[in-house]
Amino acid sequence: AQKITQTQPGMFVQEKEAVTLDCTYDTSDPSYGLFWYKQPSSGEMIFLIYQGSYDQQNATEGRYSLNFQKARKSANLVISASQLGDSAMYFCAMRDRPQGGSEKLVFGKGTKLTVNP
């Protein structure tokens, strides 16, 4: 079963507008972490934001915020005031500990964001 689901293969947004990238997850581990990474065409994986399962408040990092809805098992990324340089692939990832196993980090399929001038 897929553990991380990103339902938007591609998204478009106008420069300076906000955009939300969706991510839902599935885990039976009560202690887990959720991450968003940006991957530009150069291929490097750039960490954006982290949310722990026990964190009471939604994470924020500059223009990035994570809309964490634990009951719905969703962890959407909100990018405010989009910039042309935000055009990239965005991956949602989860780190948990599968039953009987050690913790591991798995990725969703990604969303390609294009920011239009």
Add this chain to the structure above:
Amino acid sequence: DAMVIQNPRYQVTQFGKPVTLSCSQTLNHNVMYWYQQKSSQAPKLLFHYYDKDFNNEADTPDNFQSRRPNTSFCFLDIRSPGLGDAAMYLCATSRGQGVGNTEAFFGQGTRLTVV
């Protein structure tokens, strides 16, 4: 300063010729991961080490092996590369002391071409 270093950045190998990709870290992290990422796809976890404990993904082909001789280094061995193994290979590390930690750190990747 680079904290997770992958060598080489680009690797060309012949079909069927064994190849080794390397990853080193200066973070003293417990966990090291190897991912395969093909064009326009998500990174696919191949295996990971928690300290010396090796954890293989069920669908990772036997053609892929890994070694972790010490905390700092981890290697990915492809015993007989096929054309389908051409991809970006990403190494990442994390503290691994519980999920209250922050991000996994990635190297810049090795792009493997099989000819």
